[in-house]
Amino acid sequence: MKTSASAPAPQKAHRIALLFNANKVYDREIIAGVGQYLLSTRVSWNLFLEEDFRCRLGGIERFDGDGIIADFDDPAVSEALADCRLPVVAVGSSFEESSHYPDNVPYIATDNVKLVSLAYTHLIGAGLRHFALFSLPLSNEHRWARQRELAFSRLREADGRTHEQIDAEIYRGLSTSAPTWNQAIEQLTQWLDALPKPVGIIAVTDARARQLLQACLIAGIPVPEDVAIIGIDNDPLTRTLTRIPLSSVIQGTEEMGRTAAHMLHQMLHGARFPGRRILVPPVGINVLDSTKHQPLASPYVARARHFIRQYACQGIRTEQVADYVGVSRSSLEEHFRRELGCTVHQEILRQKLDQAKALLVKRDLSSADVAVRCGFKSVQYLHAVFRRELGCTPREYQARESAREAV
Structure with missing residues (x-):
């Protein structure tokens, strides 16, 4: 008679405090990196994070937990954890002078x-x-x-x-x-x-x-x-x-969070990394x-494009652009033809089209909503512009960009 294999013993859940001001995108993305590490491993952590995402240090010395990941860019945080008995992983800025780093804790830094x-x-x-x-x-x-x-x-x-x-x-x-x-x-x-x-x-x-x-x-x-x-x-x-x-x-904030979580995971099982520093480079731009700087000889064209970038999706016309620049419509059109090889209207349309393309890539708006937000008279006109300029419908453009991102 076969006996069934015994189920593995449940893993102990460690109690971990995240000391960050998560109202800032930098801190939020580090926390997201910690979350990604937990999702990609079998690590079991119960996370403590203030409900309103602010970092409060009152009573942190009495935290009945197993470890801490903390933002050491805040001097109050590093001071509060100076004598902490728990494993601590610090996250923060890189420094030119090595003496600015804490001596007794591992440190994950943005470069x-x-x-x-x-x-x-x-x-x-x-x-x-x-x-x-x-x-x-x-x-x-x-x-x-x-x-x-x-x-x-x-x-x-x-x-x-x-x-x-x-x-x-x-x-x-x-x-x-x-x-x-x-x-x-x-x-x-x-x-x-x-x-x-x-x-x-x-x-x-x-x-x-x-x-x-x-x-x-x-x-x-x-x-x-x-x-x-x-x-x-x-x-x-x-x-x-x-x-x-x-x-x-x-x-590279998410990578910083993942690295900090991995290091703390090791420390919870006896590893020690006093004074270790890891610099995380940026992801890109x-x-x-x-x-998108383009040197222009005509100050009129520069001023006009500045106005168009701000208001193209609000239905502005060539006359309004000329009024803003302070020259006649015919004079402005001549400057545009000489500098950019297009009309003022074509530049307005290009800005609207670029904005529509950006919104479609996000995939959270309908074509009708995109048409309204980008100043097109109707969704039919949006379709006509896409077919004329890009040879596809808005949805076909969206599908094409989605497929490109997936590669």
Whole structure:
């Protein structure tokens, strides 16, 4: 008589605290990486995370758990865990000086040098010759921003820039707050006006890039013809809050989360990695309109395209573009033919079509919704434009792009 094999004993569930401010995209994606590790393995963890996603440290010393993964970019977190008896894996910024890393815990770091270098190389590839960096005010909480400043300074020094020139190229501005918002935009605009044009600017975060873009829109500075902007984080929320889509460096945050989880898993079974450091490079760049720089001889065309990028999907006409630029329609049409080989109307239509293509790729809107959002008179007109310009229907385009992504 055969006996059935005994079922494997259930694995012990470890209690793990994630100390992050998950209202920030950087922290959320690290947490997502931890989740991916759990899904791809047989690890059993019960995770503690504040319900409103903020990081509260009160009582953390009494946490009755088995391990902690924490954001050490927050000095309060690293201080609170200095004498922690539990296994801890730190996640945070890379540092130029090794003394800035904690000695007693393993540390998974985003590679700031490679983040800034990737953005800088991208701007060079866009044909730009002048560069600047929009940072954050000096503070202990912004040590990672200072590291990105240092990386930018090293790149500029390699290009032969003096310290005085580099100082003029780095701007920290004011902290974001309601009372100082107007003052912050005014001072930022003054810095922008003083920079040589065209200029490529790296913002240390997407939030900072959005503020930079708003200052350009308010001041009427053409983006990306006069100012090309690239952020860091690839934050989807930021992209929904800007009229001109922002290019951004994609950090390796999910890989950081997976690596941190794997390391803590080993530590829960006796491994120790005191002082070990792992630098995680960026994934790449999401290239959007804010860095698609095209040198133009005519300031009228640059100003017109800046206006079209913002309002093409709102049904603007050639006359409105000419009024904004301050020249006659016939004169503007002549500048467009000479510079771009197309009419103003064709440029408006191209912008609308590009936006429609981007929305279709997301696959969460119907063709009718896309037509409305992109300023087409009807879904039938959207279909007609797609057939004429791309030789397919919107749905065929969507299916083609989906198949391409799957390869």
